[in-house]
Amino acid sequence: MRTDQRIVLAMAELMRRQGYAATGINQLASAAGAPTGSLYHHFKGGKREIAAAALRQTGAAYIQLLPLLLDPYDDLATGIEAAFAAAATDMRNTGWANMCPIGTVTGEVADTEPLLRAVAAEVMTAWVDEGSRYFADRGLSESDARSVTFAVLTALEGAFLLARGLRSDEPFLAAGRTVAMYVASLPASPPTPGSVVPGSRGA
Amino acid sequence: MRTDQRIVLAMAELMRRQGYAATGINQLASAAGAPTGSLYHHFKGGKREIAAAALRQTGAAYIQLLPLLLDPYDDLATGIEAAFAAAATDMRNTGWANMCPIGTVTGEVADTEPLLRAVAAEVMTAWVDEGSRYFADRGLSESDARSVTFAVLTALEGAFLLARGLRSDEPFLAAGRTVAMYVASLPASPPTPGSVVPGSRGA
DNA sequence: GTCTATAAGAGGATAGAC
DNA sequence: GTCTATCCTCTTATAGAC
Incomplete structure (x- = not known):
């Protein structure tokens, strides 16, 4: 290399x-x-x-996990809960080392390192954009897609933090369940081929 | 002082x-x-x-905000959403400075400072215990109360992080809505005086 | 208990040989 | 493009006067 x-x-x-x-x-x-x-x-x-x-670099790699983890699941809510569980297992297996440097670093430097804060914002904005696009493609309205993206990202970063402190996967399981429940409550089911979901965009 | x-x-x-x-x-x-x-x-x-x-010290002070913020609301879900919105406003007013040193520090020292990691775990455990007790008193089953506590804490810490990086309150609003939705979906309504809610504990 | 001065070392960064 | 030696600053911690 x-x-x-x-x-x-x-x-x-x-x-x-x-x-x-x-x-x-x-x-x-x-x-x-x-x-x-x-x-x-x-x-x-x-x-x-x-x-x-x-x-x-890490930020770009990170968001690519979203389709990788969720595509296999026809039901979005089920997939999200499974993804959180997978993240928990990964963390446990690596001795509760954080998987996300952006999370570890942002809190630390947001007030003291303008360049790094800007980079973090750039990365997070890309996360939100790509996440929103993905969830919209999965049949959510644009506004719901954006909301779900924030829900997933905040829950995930928060779960990293608590799991890291407590050395427990309970935060991941609870956070995953919560977001899954929220997604399940939203209108518009996953798009089946040929169907047109009102309010959803392109494909 | x-x-x-x-x-x-x-x-x-x-x-x-x-x-x-x-x-x-x-x-x-x-x-x-x-x-x-x-x-x-x-x-x-x-x-x-x-x-x-x-x-x-900060951890102990922090968890006391829970009843302070939620007691005024008869409906738990409404209160949670309002609390997240209040946190967003607070952060915006302080120039997106984090409100929670435990969050900022835990990610940083979890692998390198055993003493501080242990203190963080101690603080977080107290959060979970007191949060669970509060939500149980508000009428949730013990297992739901614990789950909701984790949901609130992970969403809150994650929202701090993203809001700090993005300098936006959107993470708080989305996270608050998500957790509120989850809470609203749970059985057992808020206890009305005189009623006995099965599965809830003490008072 | 308060404060000053300093020790001993680690920090980031650079110059210049190879 | 690789590597070594070094500069200067800043760090944590301590000793000891007041």
Whole structure:
């Protein structure tokens, strides 16, 4: 793998475990298998620029999980509950390490690192846009699709946090059940081929 | 106010804005209006011990908001949605500074600071216990009460995170609506004086 | 109990040889 | 493009005067 890719990957991994401030350049260099000089050769902006790249890359990868996890389920609510359960299992198996550096870092730097806050906002906005598009394609109205996207994202990030603190998967299960219940209560069932759902958009 | 109280308060304030790692002893000392020596006089464990005290104190204060915010509403679902909206307004008015140091810090230190992770778990456990008791008193079954507590806490912490990154109150509104919908779907209506709700506990 | 001065080390970043 | 050595700042923590 290319050196700059190794650096970004190592940064993402370290940030999701210990955040931005606690991650040192030397620790990062040794984790990436590169001397400190290489870091500044590839990223003239130093630690901050590496963190920005790591957030962007992880954020983009992260949202791709949505269709991957939900497509297999005909019923959206069922799929969402299953996805939360899967996330819980993943976290348990990795010793309750967070899966999402954006979540770990945003709270930490929102007031002190304008660049990283902006990158986080950019990533989250993309999440909301892509999530809304996906749920709209699954038959929800545009406004419901956006609402569900926020519901999923907030519940997921909150569940990461509580699960990480409590070392329990109970937050995931409760959060998943809650969002699933909400989705199930919405009008417009999943689109069956040939049917036209009023209020839904394109496909 | 006593010096040690000022120190703990300043620590809580700094942690919720910038987390644990980024908060330095000198910054803390000047924020608390005390020289560094005083910090170590009152807290022999240094920064870590001060952080632990701040988390405990804030956590205890935090959960007291639950009855304060929900008691005025006869309908639990309506109250929850209103509470989320109130939190959104509060955050907007404070320039999207986080209201909850436990949330900001837990993600950051869960893998690296065993003591603080344990304190976070202790605080969160108290949240769950007190929340469950409150919702049970409001007429939910014990298992539903616990589930709703987790739903509220995860949605709230997640909404803090996304609202902080996006600088928007949309996450709060969507999260509040979701949890309210879930609560409204549960059996057992709010207890009216004199009625006995099966499965509910004490009073 | 309060405050000053300082120790000992780690932090991010850079220069320049290779 | 890789790596080493180093600069300077800032960190936590302590010692000891008041």
